[in-house]
Amino acid sequence: MPDQSQSILSSTATAIADTPEISRWCLSNSKRIFDLVCTSLILILALPIMGIVALLIKISSSGPVLFRQVRTGKDGTLFELFKFRTMTARSTPGAAITRGGDSRVSSAGKILRRLKLDELPQLFNVLRGEMSLVGPRPDLPQFCVMLPGQYCTILHLRPGITGWASIHFRNEEGLLAAVPEDQLIDHYVNTLLEEKARLDLEYARRATCLSDTQLLLQTILSICK
Numbered sequence: 163m164p165d166q167s168q169s170i171l172s173s174t175a176t177a178i179a180d181t182p183e184i185s186r187w188c189l190s191n192s193k194r195i196f197d198l199v200c201t202s203l204i205l206i207l208a209l210p211i212m213g214i215v216a217l218l219i220k221i222s223s224s225g226p227v228l229f230r231q232v233r234t235g236k237d238g239t240l241f242e243l244f245k246f247r248t249m250t251a252r253s254t255p256g257a258a259i260t261r262g263g264d265s266r267v268s269s270a271g272k273i274l275r276r277l278k279l280d281e282l283p284q285l286f287n288v289l290r291g292e293m294s295l296v297g298p299r300p301d302l303p304q305f306c307v308m309l310p311g312q313y314c315t316i317l318h319l320r321p322g323i324t325g326w327a328s329i330h331f332r333n334e335e336g337l338l339a340a341v342p343e344d345q346l347i348d349h350y351v352n353t354l355l356e357e358k359a360r361l362d363l364e365y366a367r368r369a370t371c372l373s374d375t376q377l378l379l380q381t382i383l384s385i386c387k
Contacts, residue, residue: 183367184315184318184319184363184366184367184369185366185367185368185369185370187369187370187371187374188297188319188366188369189318189319192371193294193371193374194291194294196371196374197288197294197295198288198289200295200378201285201288201289201295202289204285208282208285211279211282212246212282212283215246215274215279215280215282216246218270219246219247219270219274222268222269222270223250223268223270225247225250226247227246227247228244228245228246228247228283229244229245229247229248229280230242230243230244230245231243231245231302232302232303233300233301233302233303233321234300234301234302234303234306234317234321235292235293235300235320235321236292236317236318236319236320236321237317237318238306238317240303241287241292241300243284243287243292243293243300244283244284244286244287245280245281245283245284246274246279246280246282246283247271247280248267248268248270248271248272248274248275248280249264249266249267249268249271250266250267250268258302258304258305258347259338259346259347259350260335260338262335262336262338262339263339264335275335277385278385281323284323285323288323291320292320292321293320293321293322293323294319294320294321294322294323295322295323295324295374295378296322296323296324296325296369296374296377296378297319297320297321297322297325297362297366298316298319298321298322298325298327298358298359298362298366299321299322299325299327299328299358299362300321301355305350305351305355308351308355309355309356309359310356310359313356313359313360313363315363315366316359316362316363316366319362319366324377324378324381325361325362325365325377326361326362326364326365326377327357327358327359327361327362327365328381329377329380329381329384330358330361331354331357331358332384334354337354338350338354365377
């Protein structure tokens with residue numbers, strides 16, 4: 163794990179020197195304050211929902227309520243991401259990527275994933291400073307080291323619960339469902355990962371407080387459709 167982290171940090175440092183600057187907002191204290199204020203307000207409304215979701219998971223299947231996984235964070239540092247568990251506790255290990263129709267996903271998990279309710283615990287990642295409300299989605303370290311150099315600048319950003327690429331690839335699991343299982347990782351790394359990085363970097367260069375607010379609202383609307 164430390165070797166992966168060092169490799170990611172090295173790629174990030176090189177990319178920052180070679181890529182046009184991202185907007186000041188993305189790295190500002192103001193964005194951090196924005197995250198803290200908005201997350202605190204969202205949690206007031208979300209905590210009762212999270213309690214219901216936790217109860218649903220506990221009733222529908224055995225195992226822990228939360229799923230924890232190491233992801234790549236700001237400047238290539240690794241952190242533990244929180245999600246509500248959507249797979250059966252006894253599911254056999256499979257691909258690191260989940261696609262539509264994955265047999266490991268529980269019946270309750272299908273609903274949670276469709277409504278993005280499984281992402282709610284990441285509000286605590288935001289409070290801890292590991293994530294932002296808006297930013298590139300945090301990926302697994304083994305995928306981040308495969309990013310082409312011109313896109314590694316996104317690793318200098320605090321990852322987000324939602325982002326520009328998240329909106330464009332809201333049906334990512336459905337897209338991956340059409341890919342043969344033995345080609346899943348290659349397709350993700352060589353096609354989706356690069357395109358998502360391009361979109362997130364494009365947004366980061368023009369991001370503002372207003373655009374972050376609009377993106378949050380757009381995310382909520384897309385979920386409600």
